[in-house]
Amino acid sequence: IPVSSRQAFPLPSLPRKQPTVLVVCGPAQNGAIGLVCARHLRIFDYEPTIFYPKRSPDPLYRDFTTQCEKMDIPFLSYLPTEVQLINDAYNAVVDAVLGAEAEAAEGREPCAAILATLKHVRIPIVSLDVPSGWDVEAGSSGGISPDVLVSLSAPKQCARRFLGRQHFVAGRFLPYDVQKKFELNPPKYPGTECVVAL
Amino acid sequence: MGAPPRGRPCLRACSVPSRAEPSRSRRMPGPRALLGLGLLVAAGVRAGGRCPNRGWDRSWDRDRERCRPHRAMHGPNAGSGPRGLRFLGQDEAQAIDQELFTEYKFSVDQLMELAGLSCATAIAKAYPPSSFTTSQPAVLVVCGPGNNGGDGLVCARHLKMFGYQPTVYYPKRPNKPLFEGLTTQCQKMDIPFLPEFPAEAALIDELYGLVVDAIFGFSFKGAVREPFGSILSTLERITVPIASIDIPSGWDVEKGKADGLQPDMLISLTAPKKAAMHFAGRYHFLGGRFVPAALQEKYTLNLPPYPETDCVLQLT
Numbered sequence: 001i002p003v004s005s006r007q008a009f010p011l012p013s014l015p016r017k018q019p020t021v022l023v024v025c026g027p028a029q030n031g032a033i034g035l036v037c038a039r040h041l042r043i044f045d046y047e048p049t050i051f052y053p054k055r056s057p058d059p060l061y062r063d064f065t066t067q068c069e070k071m072d073i074p075f076l077s078y079l080p081t082e083v084q085l086i087n088d089a090y091n092a093v094v095d096a097v098l099g100a101e102a103e104a105a106e107g108r109e110p111c112a113a114i115l116a117t118l119k120h121v122r123i124p125i126v127s128l129d130v131p132s133g134w135d136v137e138a139g140s141s142g143g144i145s146p147d148v149l150v151s152l153s154a155p156k157q158c159a160r161r162f163l164g165r166q167h168f169v170a171g172r173f174l175p176y177d178v179q180k181k182f183e184l185n186p187p188k189y190p191g192t193e194c195v196v197a198l
Numbered sequence: 199m200g201a202p203p204r205g206r207p208c209l210r211a212c213s214v215p216s217r218a219e220p221s222r223s224r225r226m227p228g229p230r231a232l233l234g235l236g237l238l239v240a241a242g243v244r245a246g247g248r249c250p251n252r253g254w255d256r257s258w259d260r261d262r263e264r265c266r267p268h269r270a271m272h273g274p275n276a277g278s279g280p281r282g283l284r285f286l287g288q289d290e291a292q293a294i295d296q297e298l299f300t301e302y303k304f305s306v307d308q309l310m311e312l313a314g315l316s317c318a319t320a321i322a323k324a325y326p327p328s329s330f331t332t333s334q335p336a337v338l339v340v341c342g343p344g345n346n347g348g349d350g351l352v353c354a355r356h357l358k359m360f361g362y363q364p365t366v367y368y369p370k371r372p373n374k375p376l377f378e379g380l381t382t383q384c385q386k387m388d389i390p391f392l393p394e395f396p397a398e399a400a401l402i403d404e405l406y407g408l409v410v411d412a413i414f415g416f417s418f419k420g421a422v423r424e425p426f427g428s429i430l431s432t433l434e435r436i437t438v439p440i441a442s443i444d445i446p447s448g449w450d451v452e453k454g455k456a457d458g459l460q461p462d463m464l465i466s467l468t469a470p471k472k473a474a475m476h477f478a479g480r481y482h483f484l485g486g487r488f489v490p491a492a493l494q495e496k497y498t499l500n501l502p503p504y505p506e507t508d509c510v511l512q513l514t
Contacts, residue, residue, distance in 0.1 A: 042490075042491075043487060043488065044506075044507055060305070063303040063304070063305065066302070066303040067302055067303055067304060070301065070302045070303070070490060070492070071302075071490045071491070071492070072491075072492065172359055173359065175383070175386050175387055176387065176388070177386060191322070192318070192319045192322045192323070192360055
């Protein structure tokens with residue numbers, strides 16, 4: 001995921017002087033992937049900041065949090081509702097709020113408030129797996145509009161409604177029998193890359 | 199050893215995919231035993247030998263002179279590499295490892311996965327599948343009894359993803375979920391596990407285009423226990439290239455081993471160890487791009503910058 005974020009926004013092209021990126025992490029697996037992404041962005045010399053209001057008790061995810069903290073990645077204590085502040089401070093937002101596992105009306109607060117804010121940002125959004133708030137199959141009805149979508153394993157049905165600039169698939173690590181069983185027909189990945197642009 | 203992958207045509211258009219077929223074309227004439235390693239590899243690899251050198255980022259260009267492939271950089275008199283890159287002693291390497299787990303809360307799984315991926319990536323850069331003279335890009339991965347072996351299992355899995363035909367030899371398997379999981383992952387990817395080690399060096403040369411040495415790592419101390427002594431003796435006699443993970447197996451982690459394994463490639467993980475100063479092969483890569491900046495500073499690793507989002511850096 002951070003590799004595809006990087007491909008979409010190579011460092012020299014970022015408008016702000018500092019390569020700042022806001023990573024918004026939800027309470028479940030999608031959020032945990034966001035934490036891993038933030039750590040790799042840091043290794044790639046970006047300056048990520050994390051907003052992770054509802055932390056998972058899962059020990060694995062708690063360790064991801066510690067890893068980020070020890071890499072000096074700041075954690076915001078609140079997300080400004082004033083969208084202009086976000087637009088001014090960051091070059092892009094990584095949306096790791098909700099993934100394909102989210103049920104329709106489950107655990108939506110504080111997610112609903114976050115999504116309401118993200119809907120109005122003018123800087124590009126990179127969504128992990130599913131644009132947060134979208135129905136996994138039907139897509140969005142007035143939700144966020146990401147610039148970049150990184151589908152994990154394989155694109156979900158709602159990706160058909162994705163209208164942004166770039167759609168990446170990160171699914172190189174799927175074993176062959178899983179690919180066959182679900183008839184995924186994945187694209188060919190170039191060289192040793194772990195993401196491919198669709 | 200298994201058939202070619204289902205549905206994929208044989209790379210060299212041979213009608214019989216059996217690797218034991220003696221008439222399969224190898225481009226070099228004459229008894230293999232008479233050819234030195236250099237000649238054999240040169241004939242076996244595409245013209246130009248080296249893979250396209252994607253390790254050089256623009257910002258690295260001004261240091262190109264210092265990073266030009268040069269054996270003396272790794273000779274016994276070289277105390278440091280490009281930009282004062284440090285070579286670690288065994289205690290330091292162990293201390294850094296411990297700190298990653300206890301302070302930074304990385305799991306062994308996480309770092310092993312990143313390490314194994316680095317190894318496969320480095321191999322793919324230096325020995326692309328198209329450069330093999332065997333009918334399939336066949337690779338033998340020899341896994342030892344500890345974490346270095348685990349790195350090898352991860353590496354084998356990624357090599358398969360990258361289009362190679364890896365085969366694993368894993369004689370001593372720890373009774374731990376981590377290693378059992380990695381073994382299962384390989385098996386489910388149709389990676390064969392040999393029941394016994396090829397009896398002779400010549401057989402390895404015949405069947406494989408590359409051997410990955412994932413036997414011993416930076417924790418290695420003291421005498422080599424069987425079956426690894428015999429394995430290393432055989433590996434010392436093969437002519438196909440060896441890629442060692444982190445430390446050439448059997449070498450002292452700091453002093454090396456003059457009469458030991460002579461790998462063609464070394465993938466140093468996290469930072470190179472002192473043994474790497476005695477490495478005389480063609481390719482030295484750095485992998486394991488997970489060291490937080492604070493830890494790099496604490497140990498003054500002076501790691502050169504990795505190119506873009508690559509997980510490996512070619513040092514020579």
